[in-house]
Amino acid sequence: MTAVKDNIKIKKPNALLYYGAASLFKIYYRLVYHHKVDKSAMAGIKPPYLVVANHSCWLDYIISSASMFPVRMNFVGAYNFFRSRLLKFVFTLLGVIPRHQYTSDIASIRQMKYCIDKGRAVALFPNGCLSNEGRPGGFAGPQIAKLIKFLNVPVIALKTDGGYLTRPRWSRKARYGRLETTIRPILTVSEIKSLSNAEIYQRILRALDFDDYKWQREKMMPYKGKNVAEGVEYVLYKCPKCQSEFTLRSNGVRVYCESCGNTVHMNRYLFFEPESDDTVYFDGIDKWYDFQKECLDKEIENPEFMLTAKTELKYAEPDKYGYQHQGYGTIKITRDAITYTGIVKGEEVELVFPMKNISMVPYAANEYIEVADKGQINRFVFEDRRQMMKWVMAVRQIRDKYYEEVTKNG
Numbered sequence: 001m002t003a004v005k006d007n008i009k010i011k012k013p014n015a016l017l018y019y020g021a022a023s024l025f026k027i028y029y030r031l032v033y034h035h036k037v038d039k040s041a042m043a044g045i046k047p048p049y050l051v052v053a054n055h056s057c058w059l060d061y062i063i064s065s066a067s068m069f070p071v072r073m074n075f076v077g078a079y080n081f082f083r084s085r086l087l088k089f090v091f092t093l094l095g096v097i098p099r100h101q102y103t104s105d106i107a108s109i110r111q112m113k114y115c116i117d118k119g120r121a122v123a124l125f126p127n128g129c130l131s132n133e134g135r136p137g138g139f140a141g142p143q144i145a146k147l148i149k150f151l152n153v154p155v156i157a158l159k160t161d162g163g164y165l166t167r168p169r170w171s172r173k174a175r176y177g178r179l180e181t182t183i184r185p186i187l188t189v190s191e192i193k194s195l196s197n198a199e200i201y202q203r204i205l206r207a208l209d210f211d212d213y214k215w216q217r218e219k220m221m222p223y224k225g226k227n228v229a230e231g232v233e234y235v236l237y238k239c240p241k242c243q244s245e246f247t248l249r250s251n252g253v254r255v256y257c258e259s260c261g262n263t264v265h266m267n268r269y270l271f272f273e274p275e276s277d278d279t280v281y282f283d284g285i286d287k288w289y290d291f292q293k294e295c296l297d298k299e300i301e302n303p304e305f306m307l308t309a310k311t312e313l314k315y316a317e318p319d320k321y322g323y324q325h326q327g328y329g330t331i332k333i334t335r336d337a338i339t340y341t342g343i344v345k346g347e348e349v350e351l352v353f354p355m356k357n358i359s360m361v362p363y364a365a366n367e368y369i370e371v372a373d374k375g376q377i378n379r380f381v382f383e384d385r386r387q388m389m390k391w392v393m394a395v396r397q398i399r400d401k402y403y404e405e406v407t408k409n410g
Contacts, residue, residue: 045154128360
């Protein structure tokens with residue numbers, strides 16, 4: 001458990017920086033992304049309150065700030081951001097509350113309470129991680145209800161549709177089409193007192209549920225952008241025609257399998273179209289992702305299930321910014337644990353991370369996955385980075401199965 005830092009008092013976001021940036025982004029997003037905000041339900045509602053938002057893309061902090069303008073919010077952000085000297089400086093000016101992930105961070109909770117007691121708005125993303133396929137990724141879990149009861153202020157839901165389509169985690173470029181944000185109160189103080197933790201949790205889940213491809217199938221809004229399919233192989237790893245894995249490649253709007261030549265093109269609505277009559281494909285990333293999930297479920301059913309990969313290990317050393325190289329080795333995942341065997345600071349070691357202790361594996365497309373252990377973030381950079389999505393999916397599916405079995409067994 002992280003030590004409590006009672007002496008830290010988070011300031012209100014710097015007015016000049018916050019208002020300047022938020023107002024510019026509000027105009028820019030309205031003109032370029034056709035951003036539409038509906039906050040009619042917020043009439044007469046003023047801070048203090050807690051804002052919970054869905055987390056679909058890299059732009060969510062900006063979208064939320066622009067949508068809530070002129071309200072200045074103290075965002076809760078991962079402590080990892082503060083390992084960058086520049087981001088630490090900027091986030092401190094913006095009053096971001098640092099939170100250690102994957103652990104009960106009492107200090108960040110008290111800082112949230114401090115901001116609420118000062119009459120401010122606090123904003124967080126309960127999903128915890130970005131979406132892989134246009135639907136919710138991880139989630140904070142039922143403990144979000146305990147936080148809400150502790151803060152004891154109204155809860156506001158901020159949900160954006162189209163965020164994943166605009167800037168998915170696997171793409172380095174934005175697409176320009178449509179963003180729609182709805183802001184509304186979902187819990188009053190009296191409801192917070194009367195509802196159970198489970199009821200509060202379910203209300204949060206329902207309020208932040210999103211499905212960008214379902215939304216797009218209804219809207220069919222055209223999106224503009226260059227090379228809109230490039231990078232998709234860091235989310236889609238399995239060819240539906242020959243069943244080969246890690247053989248997909250992207251180039252411009254084209255996605256093809258190096259093993260069998262199966263090819264699709266991404267159209268202006270961000271759906272796939274076949275290149276030839278014998279192409280085997282799914283029209284959206286969501287359905288392709290579901291296909292991978294079904295195949296992986298069958299693999300995980302085997303008690304001997306195992307994946308291995310060559311990797312570099314990094315982690316943050318005390319009093320240093322960034323993540324430092326520790327060594328190279330092999331990482332393995334089974335239904336029981338993730339195990340790293342290799343070099344750490346010149347010595348051969350074996351690091352074992354029991355699966356029951358892993359809630360999720362954060363993932364930066366084409367960069368790394370992270371595994372937490374007692375507050376330390378271990379960053380693994382795979383030799384073949386296209387393998388990482390299968391690991392991210394495997395951890396979640398094993399975790400869900402493990403907890404389901406625990407529930408059934410009482």
